[in-house]
Amino acid sequence: MIVGCSKEQNLNIDVVETSASGNKLTPITEFSESDDASSIKLLPDEQLQTITGFGGAFTESSAYLLNKLSKENRKKIIDAYFSEEGAHYSLTRSHMNSCDFSLSNYSYTPVEGDKDLEHFSIEEDKDDLIPFIKDAMAASTDGFKIFGSPWTAAPWMKDNNNWVGGKLLPEYYDTWALFFSKYVDAYKSEGIDIWGFTVENEPLGNGNNWESMHYTPDEMTNFVQNHLGPKLEADGKGGIKILGYDQNREHLKEWVDSQFKNEETSKYFDGTAIHWYASTFEVFPEELQYAHNKAPNKYLIQSEACVDAQVPVWQDDEWYWKKEATDWGWTWAPEKDKHLHPKYAPVYRYARDIIGCLNNWVDGWVDWNMVLDKEGGPNWFKNWCVAPVIVDPENDEVYFTPLYYTLSHFSKYIRPDAKVIGVENNDEELMVTAAKNLDGSIAVVILNQTDKTKQFSLSLGEKNKPVSISPKAIQTIVITN
Structure with a gap:
């Protein structure tokens, strides 16, 4: 019938x-x-919960690829993500300094010992990232929020003097807080308003593979409570959101316990950011509910997700619906966690996670790279991943994978401030x-x-x-x- x-x-x-x-x-x-x-x-x-938004990340890799395409295809992709006719993204992220999805290691603070950051410069972003963001702004009818995330401070501020691993030296805590303030000013001068920050991408580290800088929960809380929060407030930037943690959900409890221990520790934290890499299908509802109950009036934002450790499949929609995709844990997870990393259909991975997050108090959900090439890069570490849009810059071809449409089912129809x-x-x-x-x-x-x-x-x-x-x-x- x-x-x-x-x-x-x-x-x-x-x-x-x-x-x-x-x-x-x-x-x-x-x-x-x-x-x-x-x-x-x-x-x-x-x-x-009230919805903050849905979207993806501006990365140097994506911006670099867009610059290699024809103007028509560049515009087609940006419109597809940001226009009202497209996915209508409303919440986005960008990296501060370089990350694995950059072409090389770089910092806005290249001069060693420059504690007052007199040589701070975002020149590195002006050829690719900033034009990408500004074109996205032009395509968007409602505008979108953007938050920045550092993978690491410059090596000279760290105890191991390296891009990878190590910790921020206490003598540079105030310098690093100033870094965030200067970033806001520098982007503002380019016509881009920064809505918020995560304090550190993956503070637990990434296996010492690419840019990283480590914090314990209490170290991050101390930095925000006594350095970053007061600095932004003193500089008239108290309205900019600060999100703590920014890594996998299985450790969420210990981080929110530190951030929201009492009124003093909570003062400058506006919420918590999380990633999905602890599992390809487990949402961790208990951890999400715990975080919400610990700080019911704070943001809980999924800040990064992708099908990682996987080279994209080109122009084959069927693959994205099959249990063929693996992730880092398929190979590297300890035996006790192997069950969290089975082969899993990419479409289901995204849709299940977003629905599960929304049903457990998450108010924003942000994908990782918006555009990658057929190899899953460029990426200086060769840490290949899948993006919703894959391009072949040599032949000026664009492939909108089923993941693009999956994300659009949420971003296009569930708008900011929805309940x-x-x-x-x-x-x-x-x-x-x-x-x-x-x-x-x-x-x-x-x-x-x-x-x-x-x-x-x-x-x-x-x-x-x-x-x-x-x-x-x-x-x-x-x-x-």
């Missing part, structure tokens, strides 16, 4: 779907109906989340990982609507008045 979607139906909905069968944000207007359909009930009066709302779902084979936007519309995102079409009744108050979702599909339903 086929049921059409018309305005005469009780619940007025618009549906888009991305599926293994080839849908790519495709409008769906007809649905199959079943006598044993499951039920998804929306509870708009049960309002949870995540309660959902009752009686089908364990479907994953569901929902949010109410400021304009009154409700966006419902549903993931069906099974090999069969799933029918369900979507209800809102006294109104309901029979809907179906294709096998191996992600669907966004927008309910309007």
Whole structure:
């Protein structure tokens, strides 16, 4: 039985779907109906966290590749991410100094012993990163937030005098706090406002592979409480957000315990940033709920995610729906953690994680590189990864992978300041989340990982609507008045 979607139906909905069968944000207007359909009930009066945004990261690697493409393809990609017609990204990240997805090691503070940072310069960013950000700003109708993350201070500020590993020397704590303030000013002079910072990307380290700088939880809290927070405040930048931690969720509890120990430690922390690399499929709901309960009025933002340790598959949509992708843990995780790193379909990895995060108090979700090449770089460490958009700069070709459409199901339809709302779902084979936007519309995102079409009744108050979702599909339903 086929049921059409018309305005005469009780619940007025618009549906888009991305599926293994080839849908790519495709409008769906007809649905199959079943006598044993499951039920998804929306509870708009049960309002949870406020959405900060969704998006990806500006990296030197992505910016460099965009510069190598034709103007038409460069614009096509930027519009696809930032325009209202595209993914409409609203929350973004950029690296301060170099990172693994840079072409080389560099710092804005190259002069050794320059404690007052008189030689601070973002010149390195002016050929690639800054033009990328400014073009994204021009493409965006609503604008977007951007937060900066340092991978490391310059080696001369560290106890090991190296780009990789080591700790910030206490004598340079005030210098490093000044670094953040100067970054804001330097980007402001380029017409770019910085919304916030994470204090340090992956303070637990990355196995001493690429740029890193280590903190314990209490060391980071001390730096923020006594140096970074007071410096930004003194410089009239107290409104800029400071997010602590910025690494994998399995250690989240000890970090929020330190950050939010008391009123004094909490004062300058606006929230916590997390990564997903502890597992390809485990969301760590207990840790996320613990962090929320510890600081219910603070941000909890997923600041980085990607299919890592994997060379992208070029122009083969089917691969992204199969359990073929591995991650670092497939090879390197200790035996006790191997179960957290199985082969896992990239589309499901993204969709499951975002839905799981939204259902456990996370208010923002940021992908890693927006653009990479067919090798998964460029990357000075040769730490290859997958991005939603893959390019072949030599032939000026662009491939929008299914990951791009997966992310768009959230970023395009769940807008900043939306409220995540309660959902009752009686089908364990479907994953569901929902949010109410400021304009009154409700966006419902549903993931069906099974090999069969799933029918369900979507209800809102006294109104309901029979809907179906294709096998191996992600669907966004927008309910309007």
